[in-house]
Amino acid sequence: MAKPTFFVSLLIVFSITCTSSFLLNDRTFEVTNLPSSRAEKLIRELNLFPKLDVNVIDVGDDLTLTASDEPSIVERNFVFPNILSDGEATVEDLGHHAGYYKLPKSQGARMFYFFFESRHKKDDPLVIWLTGGPGCSSELAMFYENGPFKIDKNMSLTWNEYGWDQASNLLYVDQPVGTGFSYTTDKSDIRHDETGVSDDLYDFLQAFFAEHPKLAKNDFYITGESYAGHYIPAFASRVHRGNKANEGVHVNLKGFAIGNGLTDPLIQYPAYPDYALEMGLITQAEHDRLEKIVPACKLSIKLCGTDGTVSCLASYLICNTLFSGVINHAGGVNYYDIRKKCEGSLCYDFSNMEKFLNLQSVRKSLGVGDIQFVSCSTSVYSAMLQDWMRNLEVGIPALLEDGINLLVYAGEYDLICNWLGNSRWVKAMEWSGKDNFAEAQEVPFLVDGKEAGSLKSYGKLSFLKVKDAGHMVPMDQPKAALKMLKRWMENSLSPVPEPATDGDELVAQM
Numbered sequence: 001m002a003k004p005t006f007f008v009s010l011l012i013v014f015s016i017t018c019t020s021s022f023l024l025n026d027r028t029f030e031v032t033n034l035p036s037s038r039a040e041k042l043i044r045e046l047n048l049f050p051k052l053d054v055n056v057i058d059v060g061d062d063l064t065l066t067a068s069d070e071p072s073i074v075e076r077n078f079v080f081p082n083i084l085s086d087g088e089a090t091v092e093d094l095g096h097h098a099g100y101y102k103l104p105k106s107q108g109a110r111m112f113y114f115f116f117e118s119r120h121k122k123d124d125p126l127v128i129w130l131t132g133g134p135g136c137s138s139e140l141a142m143f144y145e146n147g148p149f150k151i152d153k154n155m156s157l158t159w160n161e162y163g164w165d166q167a168s169n170l171l172y173v174d175q176p177v178g179t180g181f182s183y184t185t186d187k188s189d190i191r192h193d194e195t196g197v198s199d200d201l202y203d204f205l206q207a208f209f210a211e212h213p214k215l216a217k218n219d220f221y222i223t224g225e226s227y228a229g230h231y232i233p234a235f236a237s238r239v240h241r242g243n244k245a246n247e248g249v250h251v252n253l254k255g256f257a258i259g260n261g262l263t264d265p266l267i268q269y270p271a272y273p274d275y276a277l278e279m280g281l282i283t284q285a286e287h288d289r290l291e292k293i294v295p296a297c298k299l300s301i302k303l304c305g306t307d308g309t310v311s312c313l314a315s316y317l318i319c320n321t322l323f324s325g326v327i328n329h330a331g332g333v334n335y336y337d338i339r340k341k342c343e344g345s346l347c348y349d350f351s352n353m354e355k356f357l358n359l360q361s362v363r364k365s366l367g368v369g370d371i372q373f374v375s376c377s378t379s380v381y382s383a384m385l386q387d388w389m390r391n392l393e394v395g396i397p398a399l400l401e402d403g404i405n406l407l408v409y410a411g412e413y414d415l416i417c418n419w420l421g422n423s424r425w426v427k428a429m430e431w432s433g434k435d436n437f438a439e440a441q442e443v444p445f446l447v448d449g450k451e452a453g454s455l456k457s458y459g460k461l462s463f464l465k466v467k468d469a470g471h472m473v474p475m476d477q478p479k480a481a482l483k484m485l486k487r488w489m490e491n492s493l494s495p496v497p498e499p500a501t502d503g504d505e506l507v508a509q510m
Helices: 002-023 035-045 139-144 194-211 213-217 228-244 271-278 284-291 294-307 310-328 351-357 360-366 378-383 393-401 419-428 434-439 478-489
Strands: 073-077 096-102 109-116 126-130 149-151 157-159 169-173 220-226 253-261 405-411 443-447 450-458 461-466
Touching: 035 310, 035 378, 073 194, 096 194, 109 194, 126 194, 126 228, 139 149, 139 169, 139 351, 149 351, 169 194, 194 213, 194 228, 220 228, 228 253, 228 393, 253 419, 253 478, 271 284, 271 310, 271 419, 284 310, 294 310, 351 360, 393 405, 405 419, 405 478, 419 434, 419 461, 434 450, 443 478, 450 478, 461 478
Parallel strands: 126 169, 126 220, 220 253, 253 405, 405 461
Antiparallel strands: 073 096, 096 109, 109 169, 149 157, 443 450, 450 461
C-alpha cells in the first residue's frame, strides 16, 4: 500500500501547488523562491560570503583529522587577539575555551564550540545558545547579540556590557554539522531531521560534562532563536529522556527559551497575512487574497507530517508563498525588523564576523588549522527541508508537566517569525495549564522602571512580547534581553518595581 499512498500524496500536492500558483498570479515558483536560491539570498542579505557551501573536507593524507585514537573532546584555553580593555576583568582572569567534539554517531564529523565561563560566579547556570538558519553559525549571535565581545571596524574586540556571560557560563555550538567551524569528512553526516540534530547535541553535552565535571551540578538552560525553534524543543526532550533513562551524566535541565522561533508551522504560517495587515505592510485586499492560500498551506503541512519526503518540499514552497506574498507588497522591508528597509540586497552587514574569524591570528588562537569558517551553509539549509514543516510543539507539554520552564519571547517588529504566530501556538498548546494560561493577565515587563515588553505567564510557561525589537532581540534590546534571562532563571520574570537608572537607554545603539 506504500506506493498508492505516495502517489496520492504527489497528486494532492500537485493540485494545491497549482492552486497556490494561480492565486499568486504565477509568481509563486520563481527561481528565487526555491530552497537553494532562498538560502543563498538569506546569506547575501546579511553580507556574508562563505567560501564553501558546507564544511565537508577531503582529508587526503592529513590523518590528524580522522585519527581514531584522539580523545572525544579536544579543547584549549584561548585569548582572542586585539581585545580592548574595559578596565575591569581581563581575559586572563576568565576561562575562555574553544574545542572540537568527535561525534560518535557519524562517519567523520567534528562539532566546534566556544565556552565562556561566567564573568562572575563559577556556579552560575550553564546556558547553551543555538542559532537557526537552518545552517547558520552560532558565532552570529556570539558577536552581534549576546556574547562577551563585539567586533569593531578595525577588527578589535570590545566587551559587551550585556553579554549573557554576565549571568551564566555560556556555550555556543556550530551545528548542525557542516556549519561554522564544524566539519565532516563524509557527506552522509549532514543531518536531515531533529533526531540527528538532538542526538548530536546530547552526545556533545555528555562529553562536555565529562571534560568539565563541576559544571554538571549547575542549572542548565537551552536557548536560541529562529529555526532553533525546532532545535530547542527537540534537544530539551532528548535531554529529559536521557535523564529519565539514567543515560550518562544527569543534566540539571531547568528550562528552555525560544526567541522569535519557528516551532509549529501549521499555526505560524497562517499568521503571516494577519500580522502583515495589522502592521500596515499589506492592504485588506491583499490580505484576503493571501488568506485563500492558507487551506492549501495547512493541507501540505499535514501531508509532510505523514509522508515526510516530496510533500515536505512542496509544503515549503506552498506555505512560503504566504511569506513572499507579503514581501512582494511591502516595498523592500527588512523582514527581520519591519521598521527598517533593506538597501538593495543588503539587510544587515555581519561581514566583520567572517573577516575576524578568518584572521590568521584568530585561527591560530582557536586551533582550527585550515578548516574554513562557513558562516551559513546552503547545503545544511537544504538538507533540513524535510524537517522544516514538522511540528516541534508536540513534545513540549510533557516537559512542562515535568516541571521544566519554557520561555517564548519575540520582538514585536519581526515578520519572519513574528510574535503573533508564536503567541498563537503557545495559546493553542494542549497541557494542564492551558486554560489558566489563557486567563492569565498580561502584565508589563519592566526594565529600569520602563516598559520593555508585555508578559503572560502561568506555571512553567511564559510568553514575552519585547518592545522595540525585531528578530534578534539581544541585538536590538541587549539590556532588556539580559534582564529577561536573569529573571527567568531566577523565576522572577513577573514585574517587580525597579528604580529608574539615570542615563540608561533601553534601545540599543545601532
